[in-house]
Each structure stands twice: as structure tokens, then as C-alpha cells.
Amino acid sequence: xxxxxxxxxxxxxxxxxxxxxAAVRLTELSPRVEPVVFEAEPQAGGVIHxxxxxxxxxxxxxxxxLTKAPHGTRFCEKLGLTPxxxxxxxxxxxxxxxxxxxxxxxxxxxxxxxxxxxxxxLRTPVLSWRGKLRLLSEPFVPRRKDDSDExxxxxxxxxxxxxxxxxxxxxxxxxxxxADPERLSMRATMPQFVENEQQHGSLFxxxxxxxxxxxxxxxxxxxxxxxxxxxxxxMQAIIDAAVAKLPEGAVRLLSPVRSVSQVDAxxxxxxxxxxxxxxxxxxVATPAYHAARLLADADERLASxxxxxxxxxxxxxxxxxxxxxxxxxxxxxGFVVPAVERRKIIAASFSSLKFPNxxxxxxxxxxxxxxxxxxxELAELPDDQLIExxxxxxxxxxxxxxxxxxxLVARWPRRMPQYHLGHNELVDQIELQAASHRGLALxxxxxxxxxxxxxxxxxxxxxxxxxxxxxxxxxG
Numbered sequence: 001x002x003x004x005x006x007x008x009x010x011x012x013x014x015x016x017x018x019x020x021x022a023a024v025r026l027t028e029l030s031p032r033v034e035p036v037v038f039e040a041e042p043q044a045g046g047v048i049h050x051x052x053x054x055x056x057x058x059x060x061x062x063x064x065x066l067t068k069a070p071h072g073t074r075f076c077e078k079l080g081l082t083p084x085x086x087x088x089x090x091x092x093x094x095x096x097x098x099x100x101x102x103x104x105x106x107x108x109x110x111x112x113x114x115x116x117x118x119x120x121x122l123r124t125p126v127l128s129w130r131g132k133l134r135l136l137s138e139p140f141v142p143r144r145k146d147d148s149d150e151x152x153x154x155x156x157x158x159x160x161x162x163x164x165x166x167x168x169x170x171x172x173x174x175x176x177x178x179a180d181p182e183r184l185s186m187r188a189t190m191p192q193f194v195e196n197e198q199q200h201g202s203l204f205x206x207x208x209x210x211x212x213x214x215x216x217x218x219x220x221x222x223x224x225x226x227x228x229x230x231x232x233x234x235m236q237a238i239i240d241a242a243v244a245k246l247p248e249g250a251v252r253l254l255s256p257v258r259s260v261s262q263v264d265a266x267x268x269x270x271x272x273x274x275x276x277x278x279x280x281x282x283x284v285a286t287p288a289y290h291a292a293r294l295l296a297d298a299d300e301r302l303a304s305x306x307x308x309x310x311x312x313x314x315x316x317x318x319x320x321x322x323x324x325x326x327x328x329x330x331x332x333x334g335f336v337v338p339a340v341e342r343r344k345i346i347a348a349s350f351s352s353l354k355f356p357n358x359x360x361x362x363x364x365x366x367x368x369x370x371x372x373x374x375x376x377e378l379a380e381l382p383d384d385q386l387i388e389x390x391x392x393x394x395x396x397x398x399x400x401x402x403x404x405x406x407x408l409v410a411r412w413p414r415r416m417p418q419y420h421l422g423h424n425e426l427v428d429q430i431e432l433q434a435a436s437h438r439g440l441a442l443x444x445x446x447x448x449x450x451x452x453x454x455x456x457x458x459x460x461x462x463x464x465x466x467x468x469x470x471x472x473x474x475x476g
Contacts, residue, residue, distance in 0.1 A: 006032075007032050007033065007034050008030075008032060008033050008034065008280040008281065008470055009034045009036065009278075009279045009280050009281075010026055010033060010034065010035045010036070010279060010280060010281040010282070010283065010466065011035075011036055011038065011267060011269055011277070011279040011281070011282050011283070012035055012036065012037045012038065012282075012283045012285060013038050013257050013260075013269075013282070013283070013284050013285065013286055013294065014037075014038075014039065014046070014284065014285035014286040014443075014444065015037045015038070015039030015041070015044035015045070015046065015251055015253070016044075016045060016046025016047065016048070016285060016286075016444070016455070017045065017046060017048055017238065017239065017242075017452060017455050017456055017459070018046075018285040018443040018444045018445070018455040018456065018458050018459035018462075019037055019039075019046075019283065019285035019443065019444075019459060020037065020044060020045075020239065020242040020243065020246075020251075020459070021075060021242070021443075021455070021456040021457075021458075021459030021460050021463075022035070022283050022285060022441075022443055022459035022460065022462050022463040023035040023037050023242075023246055023250060023251075023459075023463075024075075024078070024079075024242055024245055024246065024460075025459065025460040025463035025464065026463045026466075026467060027245075027246065027247070028078075029463065029464065029467045030467065030471075033467065034247070034250075035246065035250055036250055036252065036279070037246070037250060037251040037252065038252050038255045038256075038257050038269070039251060039252065039253050039254075039255060040254070040255065040256035040257075041253065041254070042253055042254055043253060044239055044242075044243055044251055044253065045236060045239035047060070047061035047062065047412055047415055048061055048062060048235045048236060048238065048239055048452075049061060049235075049236060049410075050233070050234030050235055050236030050237070051408060052234070053406070054360070055359060055360040056320055056358070056359055056360070056363075056365070056406050057233075057234050057357070057358045057359075058318050058320075058351075058358075058365065058406070058408050059234060059235055059351065059367075060316065060318075060408070060410035061235075061316070061410065061412065062235055062452055063230060063234075063235060063349070063351050063354065063355075063367075064088070064228040064229060064230040064235075064354065064355075065228065065229065065230070065235075065451060065452035065453055066227050066228060066451055066452075066453060067227045067228070067229055067453075068227050069449075069451070069453040069454065069457070070453070071453040071454070071456045071457040071460070072229075072451075072452050072453035072456055073085070073229070073453075075238070075242075075453075075456045075460075076231070076238065076241075078245075079238065079241035079242060079245060080241065081231055081237060081238065081241055084231045084232045084233065084237065085229045085230070085231060085232075086229060086230055086231070086232055086355050086356070087228070087229055088228050088229075088333065088354045088355065089333075089353060089354060089355070089356075092330070092331060092332050092333055092353050092354075093332075093333070094106070094108070094331065094332045094333075095172065095332055095333070095334070095335070095336065096330065096331070096332040096334065096335035096336075097126060097167070097168065097171055097172075097335060097336050097337075097338065098171075098335060098336070098337045098338065098341050098343065098397060099125060099126045099167065099338075099341075100341075101341070101396070101397070102397075103330070103335045103397050103398060104124075104125055104126055105124075105331065105332065106124075106126065106168060106172070107120035107121050107123075107124040107126065107168075108120040109207075110168060111207070112169065112172055112173065112190065112193075113155075113156055113159070113160065113169050113190065113193055113203060114193065114196075114203040114204060114206070114207045115135060115136070115138070115160075115203075115204055115207070116204075116207045116208065118136060121135055121136055122136075126167050126168065127163055127164060127167060127168075128163060130163070131161060131163030131164055131167070134160070134161030134162075134163065134164065135160050135161055135163075135164040136204075137161075138159050138160050138161075138202060138203060138204050139201070139202040139204050139205055141158065141159055141202070142201075143197050143198060143201050144158070144197065149185050149186065149187050149188075149421050149422055149424070149425075150185075150186050150187075150194075150421075151181065151182055151183060151184060151185065151186065151421055152169070152173060152181040152184040152185070152186055152189065152190070153165065153170070153181040153182045153184070154182075155186045155193070155194075156169040156170075156181070159197065159203060160203070165181075166338055166339070166340045167338055167340070168338075169181070170338055170339055170340075171336035171337055171338040171339070171347070172336055173189075174336060174337075174339070174346050174347070174372060174374070175334075175336045175346065175347045175369075176450075177189065177416065177418070177419070177450065178312050178314050178346060178369075178371065178372030178373060178416050179312060179372070179373045179416075179418050179419070180373040180374055180418075183373075183418070183420045183421060184418070184419060184420065184421075185419050185420055185421045185422065185423045185424065187423075187424050188419035188423035188424050189419050228354070230354075230355055232355075232357075235452075238452075255271070256271070256272070257269050257270070257271060257294060258270045258271055258272055259293075259294060259296075259297055260282060260284075260294050260295060260297075260298055261297050261298050262298050262437060262439075262440075263278065265280075265438065265439070266278040266279065266280065267279045267280075267281065267282040267439060267440070269282075279439075280439060280470060281439040281440070281441075281466045281469075281470055282439060282440050282441070283440075283441045283442070283443055283459075283462050283463065283466060284440075284441075284442050284443070285442075285443040285444045285458075285459060285462070286444065287311065287414065287415070287417070287444065287445075287446060288306045288307070288309040288311075288417065288444075288446035289306070289307060289309070289311065289414065291303075291306050291442060291444075291446075292304075292306035292307045298437070299433065299436075299437065301433055302430065302433045302434060302437075305426065305429055305430045305433060306430060306446075308426055309417055309418070309423075309426065309446050310417075310418045310420060311414040311415065311416060311417055311418060312371070312372050312373040312376065312414070312416045312418055313371055313372075313376065313379050313411075313412055313413035313414050313415060313416070314346070314369055314370060314371040314372055314379050314412055314415070314416065315369075315370045315371055315378075315379040315380075315381075315386060315409065315410065315411045315412065316367050316368070316369055316370075316409070316410040316412070317367070317368045317370065317386050317387055317389075317390040317407070317408075317409050318351075318365065318366070318367050318368075318406070318407065318408040318409070318410065319365075319366045319367075319368065319387075319390060319391070319394070319404040319406065319407060320359060320363055320364070320365050320366075320404055320405050320406025320407070321363065321364050321366065321400065321402070321404050321405065322362060322363060322364070322402070322405065323362045323363065323364050324362070325364075325400055325401050325402045326364065326398055326399055326400055326401075327398075327399040329353070329364075330350050330353065330398065332350075333349065333350055333353055333354050334347060334348055334349035334350055334367075335347065335348055335397070339374055343393060343397075344370065344375070344378060344389050344392075344393055345368055345369060345370055345389070345390070345393050346369040346370065346371070346372050346375075347368075347369045348366055348367065348368045348369065348393075348394065348397075348398075349366070349367045349369075350364060350365070350366055351365045351366070351367055352364055352365040363405070365406075366394065366400075368390040368393065368394065370386055370389070370390075372416075373418060379411070379413070380413075383409045386409060387407055387409065391403075391404070416445075416450065417445055417446045417450060419450075427447045427448065430442065430447070431447075438469065438473075439466065439469065439470060440466075441462035441463075441465050441466045442462065443455075443458040443459045443461070443462035444458055444459075445458075
């Protein structure tokens with residue numbers, strides 16, 4: 001933009017990590033851009049919220065992020081947080097799974113859907129001999145010729161067998177997407193496995209052929225924990241640093257937007273109890289169903305498309321206990337629970353074992369997850385019932401005794417977008433329809449990835465698209 005042009009005012013609805021990343025990127029692209037972030041809640045960050053209570057540091061949602069996609073680490077670098085990023089404890093970099101009522105290590109080298117070594121599969125007690133042989137026969141399964149979308153459940157059963165799907169794949173994915181694998185899209189959630197099948201004919205052979213530098217130095221299983229990092233002060237540090245990097249007053253808290261409309265070349269935002277404001281551009285970085293309500297007057301078709309993205313919710317019960325309340329410390333960072341075990345929880349995470357200085361001395365922080373797409377009713381139970389269920393499940397599975405010293409319940413209704421079959425095609429339609437409006441962009445977890453790095457990328461990409469579009473036309 002020319003320095004002679006008037007400043008461009010850009011409204012960003014939603015002060016989660018995607019909205020804040022968009023705002024920060026806009027200030028980098030041009031000093032003549034004035035982003036204003038409207039957040040309905042009393043603090044920015046969306047689901048990212050770190051609670052500090054004495055020596056306890058409790059994450060109410062995400063407690064780390066993956067480094068495989070570079071967007072998270074790059075964002076932390078520009079915020080000056082790189083020296084603060086901590087890696088997970090290498091001594092416990094493995095996932096655990098409940099098998100016949102016992103918490104058991106997942107086979108070393110098994111990552112989400114793919115085995116990387118034969119001996120750990122043969123030795124694992126998680127699978128029967130029939131299940132092991134079926135999993136190890138994966139290289140002989142013909143590649144699929146139909147290029148249409150396929151559910152995670154159908155893909156996994158076809159390639160690794162029913163038992164490996166039920167005992168390993170389903171619970172590991174539930175820990176990420178809290179979804180129904182019968183409806184979850186492979187192409188939207190794990191396209192790398194679809195590509196591996198087509199290019200190598202086998203997930204096992206593809207994994208074996210990966211470059212040496214991509215392999216980890218210590219045995220890992222389930223999720224690749226060495227790729228997880230978090231700021232020393234908790235995930236909230238990312239949010240606070242992003243807000244601090246923006247101009248003073250750029251983030252307006254307790255500022256819910258009632259509706260938006262396009263008036264000539266401007267976007268008008270309506271509020272309760274005060275005058276509307278007009279902006280040169282608009283980024284909507286809220287859940288898809290909320291974006292649909294906001295944009296209903298501006299574009300009925302776009303709103304209808306956005307409403308087709310379904311959501312699931314979950315509730316996290318955080319318990320702080322003494323180490324001696326467990327018979328022994330867990331050997332991993334957490335465990336996932338297969339649906340076939342018919343238990344009340346999705347997973348549990350030992351947060352204080354991932355990173356140091358999260359609890360007082362000789363204390364352990366455990367986060368227990370309820371709900372998701374398969375048991376939505378459990379997430380809606382009252383706090384006292386969920387706390388009792390968490391203690392009961394941990395008692396039966398981990399031997400937890402006594403009462404917790406610290407308790408926190410975090411509820412996240414309708415916060416996890418469900419990437420159902422046909423999701424990529426739906427998002428293509430949404431993006432095409434949004435692009436028909438000058439000065440409009442969408443961002444957030446609803447579209448191309450649910451992780452923190454993907455949300456950051458979504459926000460930054462929205463900012464870049466909007467800036468390029470507005471830069472091509474003179475301001476008034």
C-alpha cells in the first residue's frame with residue numbers, strides 16, 4: 001500500500017490464537033493497517049487458558065503443540081518466546097492405552113495408524129495373535145483404486161484390520177479429534193496415510209523408507225512426543241505475547257459482535273448497546289456455527305455452508321494429587337481409552353510429567369477427558385459427578401487413592417470441529433463463496449486443521465489474502 005493512502009481498518013472477530021495470529025500478521029504486512037480484534041469473553045485466547053494457582057500451573061485446554069508444522073514455532077519466534085519453549089521429558093516419550101482394563105504401553109514405533117517395526121507388534125499384549133498377524137500383513141493389502149473420500153474407520157479396518165483399529169487407531173485418534181471414526185474423513189485428517197498407500201502401496205513400507213533424520217533418537221509410540229513443545233509459563237504465554245505485540249487498544253475484550261453486513265465497500269459491525277462501526281476488511285475467526293450466524297445477512301449461502309460443519313464438545317477434569325496416592329508413577333505422558341473398553345473417559349494426561357515445574361514438589365497433575373462425539377452426554381454431567389467419575393476411573397485404571405488436593409473443571413461445549421466425510425470439498429465451497437466478497441476472509445480450526453500451529457497458519461493466511469486483496473485497490 002502507498003504511504004499516501006489512508007489507513008486500512010480491519011476487524012477481526014474472535015480473539016483466539018487464529019484471530020490474534022491474523023492481527024499480528026497484518027501489522028507486519030503494513031504499518032498502514034489497523035487491526036481491531038473483537039473478543040466476546042473477558043480474556044483473549046479462545047480455548048487456550050493457563051491457570052496459575054500457587055505452584056500449580058493448569059492448562060484448561062491444549063498443554064503443548066506440535067513442531068512438525070513450522071507455524072507454531074515461527075509464531076513463537078516472532079513473539080520472542082523461542083528461549084521459553086520446553087521439550088517434553090524424553091524419559092516418558094510414549095503413549096499408553098487401556099487394554100482389558102489395564103494401562104499398557106502402545107507398541108514402540110506404532111504411530112497413529114502405522115507400524116514401524118515388527119518385534120514390538122509381536123510382543124505387545126494389546127493385540128491377540130490374530131490381530132498381530134493381520135496388522136503385520138498390511139504390506140500385502142492391495143492399494144485402493146477408488147480415489148473418493150474414505151472414513152478413518154473404513155481405511156484403518158481395510159489396511160490394518162479390525163482389532164488394530166479398535167484397540168490402537170480409534171483411541172489414539174479420539175485423543176486428537178474426539179470424533180466418530182466412522183464419519184471422520186481420511187483426506188481431511190490424515191492425508192499423509194492416503195498418500196503413503198497410493199505412493200508406496202503400504203503404510204508399513206512407507207514408514208520404513210522415511211529418511212533417517214525423521215526418526216527419533218529414543219523409542220516412541222502412539223503420538224510423537226518429542227515433537228511437542230510448550231512455553232515455560234504455559235500456553236497462555238503465547239496469547240499474552242501476541243496481545244502485547246499489537247498496538248494498545250487493538251484487542252477489545254467483552255465485545256461481542258451481533259451481526260455484520262456489507263455496505264458498499266465497507267463491512268459494518270453491529271453491537272448491543274452502542275453504535276455500529278465500519279471497516280475496510282473483515283476476518284471472522286470464530287467457530288463455523290458462530291460465523292454462520294454473523295454472516296447470515298451478508299450471504300445466506302455462505303452461512304448455510306458454514307452450518308454444515310458439525311462440532312463436538314468435551315469436559316476436562318483436572319486433578320492435583322500427591323505422588324504417593326499412586327502405586328507408581330506412569331511410564332508415559334498419558335493414556336487413551338478404546339471405545340470397546342466401554343469406560344466413561346476418552347483419555348487421561350499426566351501433564352506435570354511432560355514439562356517441569358507445573359506442580360508443587362511430589363505432586364502430580366492429571367487431566368481426565370470426558371465426552372466427545374461418542375459420549376456427548378457425559379460432558380454435560382454436573383461438576384461433582386464428573387469429579388467422582390474421574391477419581392473412580394483413575395482408581396480402577398491407575399490405582400489412585402484418596403482425595404485430590406487441587407480440582408478444576410474446564411468445559412468446552414461445541415469447540416472441536418468434526419472433519420466428516422467430504423470436509424475438504426465443503427471447505428473448498430466455503431472458501432470460494434467467501435472469496436466472492438471483497439474484504440472478507442475466514443480463519444480458525446473449522447477449516448484446514450485443528451492444532452495450534454494449523455490455527456496460527458489459518459489466521460496468518462487469512463491476513464495475507466485480505467491484505468493482498470485490499471492492496472490492489474486504493475483506499476478512500
